[in-house]
Each structure stands twice: as structure tokens, then as C-alpha cells.
Amino acid sequence: MANLKQIAAELSLSVTTVSRALKDGPEVHPSTVARVKEVANRVGYVPDHHGRALKTGRTMTLTAVLPMETSDYLSDLAKLPLIEGMTLAARQTGYSLSIYSTTPDDDPVESMRRLLQARSADGLIITRMVSGDPRIKLLLDQGIPFVTFGRTDVDAAYPYVDIDNEQIAYDATRRLMGKGCRRIALQLLVAKDQASAARLKGYQRAMAEAGLPIDQSLIGHGTFTMESSAAWFDRLLASSDPPTGLACANELGLLGALHALGRRGLEPGRDVHIVTRDNTRLSRFLPANIGVHSIDMAAVGHKLIELLEDRIANPLGSVATVLFEGEFDPGEQVGPEEVGVSQILKK
Amino acid sequence: MANLKQIAAELSLSVTTVSRALKDGPEVHPSTVARVKEVANRVGYVPDHHGRALKTGRTMTLTAVLPMETSDYLSDLAKLPLIEGMTLAARQTGYSLSIYSTTPDDDPVESMRRLLQARSADGLIITRMVSGDPRIKLLLDQGIPFVTFGRTDVDAAYPYVDIDNEQIAYDATRRLMGKGCRRIALQLLVAKDQASAARLKGYQRAMAEAGLPIDQSLIGHGTFTMESSAAWFDRLLASSDPPTGLACANELGLLGALHALGRRGLEPGRDVHIVTRDNTRLSRFLPANIGVHSIDMAAVGHKLIELLEDRIANPLGSVATVLFEGEFDPGEQVGPEEVGVSQILKK
DNA sequence: TTAGGAAATCGTAACGTTACGATTGCAGCG
DNA sequence: CGCTGCAATCGTAACGTTACGATTTCCTAA
Structure with a gap:
């Protein structure tokens, strides 16, 4: 009062x-x-937030636009530490974080327009970038500060935090090759998004360098929940020429794949080699021989907010970009040559 | 513009x-x-949000106060579907959801005071209720609409959504007894919170009814990440009289326990019987014989928002409360007698 | 023809804050 | 003794919205 x-x-x-x-x-x-x-x-x-916002135009609120799964099953656990990192970072500097969830039905551009009109945030975090993402032009035109989680091929400068998906997929593929795999299956989360495209590129580069052919049937697109991943991998295992290596999209994709293997009495590390992305370190606790690559998603969330606040404080400054590489679990050797394992923040 | x-x-x-x-x-x-x-x-x-808020006092924003883990490891995956359910439900009715994260260092009452002063939300969702939770009195005094996730022993009427933790723990304990277990270990998430207290009560009731003694050393308190759960259960297994049954707090606690078992060459369902809470259905995909109880946390989030909006629309109406029971995976028999398995919403 | 009244529209004030220019009080100086 | 200049404080207006009472318009009925 x-x-x-x-x-x-x-x-x-x-x-x-x-x-x-x-x-x-x-x-x-x-x-x-x-x-x-x-x-x-x-x-x-x-x-009072609103009195101040009305006068100054600053709301002290940041909004993160996140895709929400509408199915019964989770498909991306990494979102949790990401949210935690963002909210904590925002709070430290007096901002509050609002989550704006989009469903697959939403038109991304239209819902973004609505969001901008309401002027309820000083800045936006957007995720799930797609090729030529139209939201970037919209946001630049409106002049509202934003940071994207993920790069995309748009002819404009904008701040982003990204994961070096191409390099990670490249390294993962080479690891599997190092174990002797020649037929390597690849799990990609969403067909159109930029992260999956980068992973595919890294995979293709590694295969091409090794002179291995690419079998499209080994590349899985879609929202891999545990169930769909199990079904997909089971189908591959049932084929006449099954894969001997698998790169999973995330921990849930991994669990599905392991389930499929288990049902056939196969073992990871013996019958099929597996490398997975796992940002929750969940797979470390599975009784299975798996290569694991992880990224500190809370740090990613922190960085997103940090860049966004920089942008708000200095809207015309140079555009900062950060690339997270994460690390493979120590103690594992990559195939032909070593890969760097330290987390690199490249400005 | x-x-x-x-x-x-x-x-x-x-x-x-x-x-x-x-x-x-x-x-x-x-x-x-x-x-x-x-x-x-x-x-x-x-x-414009702020113009309207200033004039009417309504912000069209709901705030959820959630505890955030500050450790490297996740400890509660259920928060993700909860957040998803809440944001989607809020959006459907034109509200936006703001996440206010509290760290273990925060004084819950003091940070709540701050939150209230800023008048930035029309209503609050609070979680992690503790016995005699002082926040309830504060909120009632301020007259701000709120819904708690979890009941507590406070002499006041307030709307809540809760999980029937006592009954679930009771049923879980009896299931383990039905497998012949007499020494049953219990994992509790946080010592002081109401949910853990209820689980403990259900466990104690089941043990007492069966005439079994309660060994305090088998009851684990704390924030069970995968690592701490593994360490805790390993210690129990190493004791002179190890448990033959285990009720896990959640999927991560389960993974830790399975890890501890695996290291000793023990198998769930053979050497130790395990029942777990798992709201992500993750454990279904593990190659292990485990009893699983799950609750649709997205539905819980939905319900929380629904009750809160009811409260905002009708602040003096009767106080609604909802209890989620969830369900044990079908196909499993409980010990001495059947328990209901359908999800019941009790008003 | 005009009073009465309903229908439609308008003007003012206020929510709590901040920006900006105006005003006051006072010491120091010629 | 009056003026200058500075430090400290004040008053007004505005952000975009809505509530409430005032005002205009226009139709109807005496």
C-alpha cells in the first residue's frame, strides 16, 4: 500500500x-x-511496476518465448535448467522473467506481434530458430532488444547465444567412427529448426571426410519423446542392415533407444555404440556404456539474460554473440584424433 | 505504438x-x-498493460513462486510439466505467467513481502509449503488471491491443489510389503516441507498397521539428486542389515538408487523391490522391474491456474481445494488388498 | 412547437511514477 | 544593503488507461 x-x-x-x-x-x-x-x-x-513502466517505458520484465510440448510426454528436459538459469539471472539484476509459451499450433510471427504490442517486456528471448526466421526482422524493425537462443541464416546482425551443434555432432560422429562404426544413425529433434540443421551438417561433414555414404533412412526427424524414439530405433534395428552407431538428440531420446535395444537383448557399447547429448547428466547414472556430451544449460540461460540486459542498456552497441561448446565426459577417447573438451566462450 | x-x-x-x-x-x-x-x-x-494496471489495479499477470535448485544437478523434473501446464492455462485466459524463483538462501516471508509490494501480479501460486507456513497469513492479510500447491496445517481456509502424498506413500509401502519386504527404505525430498511430512505419515501408518518396526536409519531426508541418492542408498546397502524395499521420491532419486544397486551387482525386483514416484514416466523406459506411481503434473499446473483465476474473479467465494491421487502403473498388484488406481479429483 | 427524456458521446480526473523547469532560502561578495 | 549564484526543494505535466459525471444530439409526445 x-x-x-x-x-x-x-x-x-x-x-x-x-x-x-x-x-x-x-x-x-x-x-x-x-x-x-x-x-x-x-x-x-x-x-509500483506499472506506474514506473507507464512513465519510463521500462517494465523491468523480460519475456522468454518458449515452445511448450502439448503431448503427454516431455521431450526436452534441458528447458528446466535453462529456465532456472534465466530466472535467477534476471532476479539478480532486478528484472523479473515472464514465460510466454507457444504451442505448435501458434503462428510464431503473429503471436510475436501480439506480444510486442502489449509492450509488457523490456526485452525478449526467443528460441527454436528456423532458417530465415521472420521473427528477427520483425524484432529489429520494432527496435525492441532481444537475444536469440540459436543462430540462423538471416542477413542481419543480432545478439545470440548458441550451442555449437555442428561441431558437437561432428565430434560425436567421429567418436562413433573411432569405435569402428560405419553405419551411424542420427536423431534430430525438429526437422526445420536451426539446431537440427547444424547437427545434420556436422554429421554429414564427418561422414564425408571419412568417405562413408549417408543413408537417409538412418536419419530420424521429429519430436523424440521416449516412446517415439524407442519405436524409431526399433524400426532401424529390425532392418536388414541395422546401424552400429547412434547419436541421440537428448537424454529422453537415449532412454527410448536403450529401451529398444534392451527388448532385443542388445547392449550399448557391445552391439551398438551410442553417443548422446545429455544436459541433465542423467545418462551418467544409467548402467550403460555410452558417450555423453553435456552443456551447462543454466549457464546458457544466465548468458542469455546477461546479453539481453547488455542490449537493453546499450541498444546501439556492438552485437555480442556467445557460443557454448560443452564437453564430452572425460575419460573417453575420440576416434582419429582428440577433440577439445573445455567449455569455450567465444565472443 | x-x-x-x-x-x-x-x-x-x-x-x-x-x-x-x-x-x-x-x-x-x-x-x-x-x-x-x-x-x-x-x-x-x-x-497497454501498464496503463490499464495503473488504473484498474489488474495486471493480467499471475506469478508462480518456485524454488530453484542452485546445485549443478536437477532434483525435480516434475517442475517442467508443472510450468508448462501453468503457462498454457494462463495464456488461454489472457493472463501471462511470471516465474519468481527463490533460492534456498532466501527468506520466504521477506521475499514474498517484496513481491506483494510491487503489486505486479493479480494472484500468486506458492509451492513448497512448510508446516504452519507463515506466508499464508501474510497473503490472507494482504487480501491478494493465491492458491498453494500443497496443504499445510494452518488455521485458515485457503484454496489449494495438493497431491495425496500420504495415501500414495501408504500404498507404495503396502505394495512393497506385498512383495515380502519388511525392511523398507524411504526417500524424502526436503525435511521440513509438507509433502515429505505427508509421505512419512503414510509410510508410518502402513508400517504400524503391518506391525513392522520403523528404523530411522532407513529414512533419508534431503535434496535427492542422482548423486546424493546413489550415495545414500549405497550406504544403506552396505549396512549389516540392508533394506529389501525402497520407496523413491522421484525419478532422479530412482536413477541414483539404481546406480547404487548396479554397482553391487544387485537387481531391482530380485534383490530389492522398488517403488517410485515418477511424473515424467521416465522409469517406464528403464530396463528394470519397478513399481511406478505417476501424476499428470501438467494437469496439476492447469488446475492451479484455474483455481487462482476463480479466486480472482470471486475473492469472497468458497474456498476450493483439489486433491490429485495419480495412479500406479496398471498391471501391478498391491499387497494385502487392492488400492484404487483411477485419478480422482475431489472437491 | 417545444419540453422531456433516452441515446450517444464527451471531458475531467485519477492510478504512481518520473522529467523538467520553477522556486525558495541562504551565504558570500561588491 | 542589494545582488549573484548555488544548494535544496517544489510544482506541473505526462505516460495510457478507465470511471464517472456532464453534455450533446435527436426522437417522441403533449
């Missing part, structure tokens, strides 16, 4: 002076500042 | 009339309503 007017009345000061005192304005006498702060503290004054 | 003033100017109307027309006020002529809406639509008008 406490507002500037009440504090001003209590101290027989003007609202203006109180407002200035609370932000240590140099125009107001130090002893007055102290008195004001004492009262503000006592009555538990916190500036 | 579009606001009421611009629309009014374009149509040579007053701002008041435009405002009324847009919400189908009976005072304004139908043809005017049509003209106004046409223009509003064309320029993509969306009411």
Missing part, C-alpha cells in the same frame, strides 16, 4: 524529492536522503 | 468512447463499435 505520496506526506516533503532521494539523486541533501530511506524501509516501500 | 488516443483521433471520437467501444459497452452505438473495432484491428491495437 505504501507509495511515494505517503512517504512524502509523512516527512512533509514533495513527492519529487522523495522519488529523487530514493535513487540517490545528487540534488537532494544527504540527510534528507537518509530520512527518506529510513521511512521507505520501514513501510516496506517497493516502487 | 497504437493507443486509444490515436484511434480516437483517426475516427474523430473521444478516447472514452473508443475505450468503451472496444469492450462492447452498451452506451456506444453499434455502428460506432464496428468502426472502432475495424480501426483497432487494422492498426493492431493491444491495450
Whole structure:
């Protein structure tokens, strides 16, 4: 209930002076500042979001646009540490984080328009970038600060945080080759998105360098839940020339694949070699011999917010980009040659 | 950029009339309503959140206060479908959902005070209830609508959504007894919170009814990540009189326990019987014989938002409470007698 | 023809904040 | 003693919206 007017009345000061005192304005006498702060503290004054937003245009809210799965099954656990990292980072600097979920039915551009119109955020985080993503132009035109999670092939400069999916897929494929695999299956999360495209590119590069043919039937697209992954991999195992290596999209894809293997009495590391992305370190606890690559998604979330706040503070500054490489679990050798294992933040 | 003033100017109307027309006020002529809406639509008008909030006090924002893990490891995957359910439900009715994360260092009451002062939400969802939770009194005093996820022993009426933890733990314990277990280990997530207390109560009731003694050393408290769960269960297995049954707190606790078992060459369903809570259905895909109880957390999130919106619309109405029971995976028999397996929503 | 009244529209104020220019009080100086 | 200049404080307006009462328009009935 406490507002500037009440504090001003209590101290027989003007609202203006109180407002200035609370932000240590140099125009107001130090002893007055102290008195004001004492009262503000006592009555538990916190500036009203909306009054301030209306006047300054700043809302102290950041919005993350996240795709939500509508199926019964989860498909991406990494979103949880990502959200945690973002909310904590935002809170540290006085921002609050709002989650705007989009469903597969939504038109991404149209729902973004709505979001922009409501002017309820100082900045946006957008994810699931697609090739030539139209949202980037829209956001640049509107002049609202934003950071994307994932790069895309758009002819414009914008800040992003990305995962070096191409390199990771390349390394993963070479690891499998190092175990002697020649027929390597690849799980891709969503057909159109930029992350999957990058993974595919890394896979293709590794295969081409090794002179191995690419069998399209070994490349799986789709939202891999545990169930669909199990069904997909089971189908591959049932074929006349089954894969001997598999690169999983994430921990849930892995669980599905392991399930399919188990049903056939096959073992990872013996019958089929597996490398997986796993940002929750869940696969470390499975009794299975698997190569694991993980990224600290909370750090990614942190970085996204950090870049966004930089952008808000300095909208015309140079565009920062960060690439996360993550690391393969130590103790494993990559095939032909070593790959770097340290987490690199490249500006 | 579009606001009421611009629309009014374009149509040579007053701002008041435009405002009324847009919400189908009976005072304004139908043809005017049509003209106004046409223009509003064309320029993509969306009411400014803050202007409206300042005037009406309604922000169209709901805030969920969620504890965030600060360790490297996840400890509660169920939060993800919960968040998904809440954001989707909120969006359906025009609300947006803001996530306010608290860390273990935070004073729950103090950070709640801050949150209330900022008046940035029309209602709150709070979680991780503790015995005699002081936040309830604070919220009731402030008169802000809220719904808790979890009941607690406070002498006041408030709306909540809860999981019937006591019954679930009771049933789980009896299931293990049905497999012949007499020494049953119990994993509890957080010592003080209400959910763990209820689980403990269900466990104790089942043990008492069966005339079995309770060994405190078999009851584990703490934030069970995969690692800590593995360490804890390993210690139990190493003891002179190890447990033959285990009720896990969640899927991650399960993975840790399975890891501990695997290292000793033991098998679930043979050497130790395991029942677990698993709201992600992850354990179904593990090659292990485990009893699984799951709850549709997205539905829980949905319900939380629904009750909160009811509360906002009707702050003085009767207090609604919902209890989720979830279900054990079908095909398994409980020990001495059957337990109900259907999901029951009890008002 | 005009008073009465309903229908439609308008003007003003207010929510809480901040920006900006105006005003006050006072010490120092010629 | 009056003026200048600075430090401290104040007053007003505005952000976009809505509530409420005032005002205009226009139709109907005496």
C-alpha cells in the first residue's frame, strides 16, 4: 500500500524529492536522503511496476518465448535448467522473467506481434530458430532488444547465444567412427529448426571426410519423446542392415533407444555404440556404456539474460554473440584424433 | 505504438468512447463499435498493460513462486510439466505467467513481502509449503488471491491443489510389503516441507498397521539428486542389515538408487523391490522391474491456474481445494488388498 | 412547437511514477 | 544593503488507461 505520496506526506516533503532521494539523486541533501530511506524501509516501500513502466517505458520484465510440448510426454528436459538459469539471472539484476509459451499450433510471427504490442517486456528471448526466421526482422524493425537462443541464416546482425551443434555432432560422429562404426544413425529433434540443421551438417561433414555414404533412412526427424524414439530405433534395428552407431538428440531420446535395444537383448557399447547429448547428466547414472556430451544449460540461460540486459542498456552497441561448446565426459577417447573438451566462450 | 488516443483521433471520437467501444459497452452505438473495432484491428491495437494496471489495479499477470535448485544437478523434473501446464492455462485466459524463483538462501516471508509490494501480479501460486507456513497469513492479510500447491496445517481456509502424498506413500509401502519386504527404505525430498511430512505419515501408518518396526536409519531426508541418492542408498546397502524395499521420491532419486544397486551387482525386483514416484514416466523406459506411481503434473499446473483465476474473479467465494491421487502403473498388484488406481479429483 | 427524456458521446480526473523547469532560502561578495 | 549564484526543494505535466459525471444530439409526445 505504501507509495511515494505517503512517504512524502509523512516527512512533509514533495513527492519529487522523495522519488529523487530514493535513487540517490545528487540534488537532494544527504540527510534528507537518509530520512527518506529510513521511512521507505520501514513501510516496506517497493516502487509500483506499472506506474514506473507507464512513465519510463521500462517494465523491468523480460519475456522468454518458449515452445511448450502439448503431448503427454516431455521431450526436452534441458528447458528446466535453462529456465532456472534465466530466472535467477534476471532476479539478480532486478528484472523479473515472464514465460510466454507457444504451442505448435501458434503462428510464431503473429503471436510475436501480439506480444510486442502489449509492450509488457523490456526485452525478449526467443528460441527454436528456423532458417530465415521472420521473427528477427520483425524484432529489429520494432527496435525492441532481444537475444536469440540459436543462430540462423538471416542477413542481419543480432545478439545470440548458441550451442555449437555442428561441431558437437561432428565430434560425436567421429567418436562413433573411432569405435569402428560405419553405419551411424542420427536423431534430430525438429526437422526445420536451426539446431537440427547444424547437427545434420556436422554429421554429414564427418561422414564425408571419412568417405562413408549417408543413408537417409538412418536419419530420424521429429519430436523424440521416449516412446517415439524407442519405436524409431526399433524400426532401424529390425532392418536388414541395422546401424552400429547412434547419436541421440537428448537424454529422453537415449532412454527410448536403450529401451529398444534392451527388448532385443542388445547392449550399448557391445552391439551398438551410442553417443548422446545429455544436459541433465542423467545418462551418467544409467548402467550403460555410452558417450555423453553435456552443456551447462543454466549457464546458457544466465548468458542469455546477461546479453539481453547488455542490449537493453546499450541498444546501439556492438552485437555480442556467445557460443557454448560443452564437453564430452572425460575419460573417453575420440576416434582419429582428440577433440577439445573445455567449455569455450567465444565472443 | 497504437493507443486509444490515436484511434480516437483517426475516427474523430473521444478516447472514452473508443475505450468503451472496444469492450462492447452498451452506451456506444453499434455502428460506432464496428468502426472502432475495424480501426483497432487494422492498426493492431493491444491495450497497454501498464496503463490499464495503473488504473484498474489488474495486471493480467499471475506469478508462480518456485524454488530453484542452485546445485549443478536437477532434483525435480516434475517442475517442467508443472510450468508448462501453468503457462498454457494462463495464456488461454489472457493472463501471462511470471516465474519468481527463490533460492534456498532466501527468506520466504521477506521475499514474498517484496513481491506483494510491487503489486505486479493479480494472484500468486506458492509451492513448497512448510508446516504452519507463515506466508499464508501474510497473503490472507494482504487480501491478494493465491492458491498453494500443497496443504499445510494452518488455521485458515485457503484454496489449494495438493497431491495425496500420504495415501500414495501408504500404498507404495503396502505394495512393497506385498512383495515380502519388511525392511523398507524411504526417500524424502526436503525435511521440513509438507509433502515429505505427508509421505512419512503414510509410510508410518502402513508400517504400524503391518506391525513392522520403523528404523530411522532407513529414512533419508534431503535434496535427492542422482548423486546424493546413489550415495545414500549405497550406504544403506552396505549396512549389516540392508533394506529389501525402497520407496523413491522421484525419478532422479530412482536413477541414483539404481546406480547404487548396479554397482553391487544387485537387481531391482530380485534383490530389492522398488517403488517410485515418477511424473515424467521416465522409469517406464528403464530396463528394470519397478513399481511406478505417476501424476499428470501438467494437469496439476492447469488446475492451479484455474483455481487462482476463480479466486480472482470471486475473492469472497468458497474456498476450493483439489486433491490429485495419480495412479500406479496398471498391471501391478498391491499387497494385502487392492488400492484404487483411477485419478480422482475431489472437491 | 417545444419540453422531456433516452441515446450517444464527451471531458475531467485519477492510478504512481518520473522529467523538467520553477522556486525558495541562504551565504558570500561588491 | 542589494545582488549573484548555488544548494535544496517544489510544482506541473505526462505516460495510457478507465470511471464517472456532464453534455450533446435527436426522437417522441403533449
